[in-house]
Amino acid sequence: MVRITITPAAYAVIKPSLAKGTNDPPPQRDAAGRFVICVEETYVDQLKALRRSRENYSDVILRLAETEGTKATVVKLAERG
Numbered sequence: 001m002v003r004i005t006i007t008p009a010a011y012a013v014i015k016p017s018l019a020k021g022t023n024d025p026p027p028q029r030d031a032a033g034r035f036v037i038c039v040e041e042t043y044v045d046q047l048k049a050l051r052r053s054r055e056n057y058s059d060v061i062l063r064l065a066e067t068e069g070t071k072a073t074v075v076k077l078a079e080r081g
Helices: 008-017 042-049 057-066 068-080
Strands: 002-006 035-039
Touching: 002 008, 002 042, 002 057, 008 035, 008 057, 035 042, 042 057
Parallel strands: none
Antiparallel strands: 002 035
């Protein structure tokens, strides 16, 4: 498991597809209000591969979710994490 920090908007996108007990311990918030979550390393690897210049993990999640056809990709990534 790897800890990553994502914005509340990105967390809201993936939260519905996270299975109960998947994110143990429960997500914490940092001083800036972002979520610190634990995900499988393969999920982080996929986010890194999809990341464009100057994008963070939240940017990747939100970019994928913006396009109706790729929303399923975000859900599949979240299910793996």
